[in-house]
Amino acid sequence: AEQLAIDRAKRLFGCEHVNVQPHSGAQANMAVYFAAIKPGDKILTMNLAHGGHLTHGHPANFSGKFYQVTHYGVDEKTEQIDHEALQKQAEEVQPAMITAGASAYPRTFDFPRLREIADSVGAILFIDMAHIAGLVAGGQHPSPVPYAQFVTTTTHKSLRGPRGGIVMCEEKFAKAIDST
DSSP: OHHHHHHHHHHHHTOSEEEOOOSSHHHHHHHHHHHHOOTTOEEEEEOGGGTOOTTTTOTTSHHHHHSEEEEEOBOTTTOSBOHHHHHHHHHHHOOSEEEEOOSSOOSOOOHHHHHHHHHHTTOEEEEEOTTTHHHHHTTSSOOSTTTOSEEEEESSSTTOOSSOEEEEEOGGGHHHHHTO
16 A cells, blocks of 8 residues: 555656655654754745744744754745845855745745755755645646655645655655655
């Protein structure tokens, strides 16, 4: 059954490697942090007050306790991510990882631009697509998979399956994610 889930997720999302061991999206996110970066590393992530997610660096969450977190937000007037401001912030912070994905950001993320920003500072790009995975699977939202080294989702939110989490990653990270 596990291999069937892996094969179907690979086919559905077009990813190189899949791990379906997490019991939740939070566990999937934790697996990515622990596989990709070290405690004390810097992460640049969307502020919860601007639509981000609790597991993306909030002080009450493990990610906010183990990593040096800097938040980015949305432009006050457009209520969208200002990619030029994010680029400057990434250059200043020099994060090991940039995260995107949100619990309350009702806009389409510019995944190619986010990858460009991450690459420009040598950061890993991690996308949590739990809230849009069903739209991605149905072809109604751009997929982050071609752009991010790591992508997570839940199986029970917009995919409407049983409770669980999925980690997708580039093949070069397979061993790290599978041993986390």
